[in-house]
Amino acid sequence: MRIGFVGAGRMGLPMIQRLVSAGHQVSALGRNAETRKALGESGVRAVPFAAATGTDAEAVLVCVFTDEQVRAVCLDTPLLETMPPGSVLVVHTTGSPATVEAIAAVANSREIEVLDVPVSGGPHDIAAGQLTLFGGGDAAALERVRPALAAYGDPILHLGPLGSGQRVKLVNNVLFAAQIGLVAESVRLATQLGVTEAALLSALPHASSSGRALNSVAGKGSVAAFAESVGEFLRKDVSVARQLAAELNADLGPLAAAIDAGVDGNSGG
Structure with a gap:
């Protein structure tokens, strides 16, 4: 062509x-x-x-x-x-x-x-x-x-x-950002339990909690390092998704809090 x-x-x-x-x-x-x-x-x-x-x-x-x-x-x-x-x-x-x-x-x-x-x-x-x-x-x-x-x-x-491709991709990126947030919260919990982030990320990719978001974070060595590497892209797309949801009176629900704990929460890290 x-x-x-x-x-x-x-x-x-x-x-x-x-x-x-x-x-x-x-x-x-x-x-x-x-x-x-x-x-x-x-x-x-x-x-x-x-x-x-x-x-x-x-x-x-x-x-x-x-x-x-x-x-x-x-x-x-x-x-x-x-x-x-x-x-x-x-x-x-x-x-x-x-x-x-x-x-x-x-x-x-x-x-x-x-x-x-x-x-x-x-x-x-x-x-x-x-x-x-x-x-x-x-x-x-x-x-x-x-x-x-x-x-x-x-x-x-x-x-x-x-427009369907954009809508699905925006949902995909919101979910991915939320999953990063859940990983960040898991790291916070592990730290409170006396487990280092490095130890946690070396173990979980081999367990039932494994997934693309977790493996991506583990590959970078920390939530902060991964958020820094993809933050510019994800923050842009999450912002568009939030704007679209507001225009259509849609609700991000628990996804919003998970995003705040992930890419948004680590934007300066």
């Missing part, structure tokens, strides 16, 4: 490399010399403007950090004007469903499909081709871009209409 890509960062660059390895033709935004050099070494055509990634593309994939950046790329540049009718815009960035809905309101008038496909995992999952993709939007459009997404994603899940 002919692919445009915006966001050649920590996650985006290895995605691009997997796309090229799978035989896709990729044009990617390179804002600075260092990025353009990395893209060139990966066999990618680097372009200086976001809109240029859409020229003749069958799909454009956006993997930036924030909602504001997604809006800037998709609505404040001529990207949608350069994308041909029948192409697909895929937003990998985790954010508010309202963002992709606003983009779709413009894109659909140009016969461009918009999909929200936030991802779960890290660069190691991309390298293994096992990034989890939460898809929202038209199922047929998702099938059209599946050959590209399959370069780094498995499973690729269709979860419902536009």
Whole structure:
């Protein structure tokens, strides 16, 4: 497929490399010399403007950090004007469903499909081709871009209409943050019982309480170290989830307290 890509960062660059390895033709935004050099070494055509990634593309994939950046790329540049009718815009960035809905309101008038496909995992999952993709939007459009997404994603899940991928990913990250909070509370209890955090984290991954959150914390050596490594990402997504819940009069319930004990509570650690 002919692919445009915006966001050649920590996650985006290895995605691009997997796309090229799978035989896709990729044009990617390179804002600075260092990025353009990395893209060139990966066999990618680097372009200086976001809109240029859409020229003749069958799909454009956006993997930036924030909602504001997604809006800037998709609505404040001529990207949608350069994308041909029948192409697909895929937003990998985790954010508010309202963002992709606003983009779709413009894109659909140009016969461009918009999909929200936030991802779960890290660069190691991309390298293994096992990034989890939460898809929202038209199922047929998702099938059209599946050959590209399959370069780094498995499973690729269709979860419902536009915005569904974002909603599931936000719940996922709220739950993950809450699980970190429970680990933090478990460390607090262990300390009161005379057990060190290091000893606890060396033991629990082998027991019935083991899980991805616990194993991730244990891999970093402490709750504080893990919170520092992922806090910027999780705090952003949890903030969006809290805002969405407030807008829809939904209740985080006990999840809220667990989050406070985890990533939020250790934001300065």
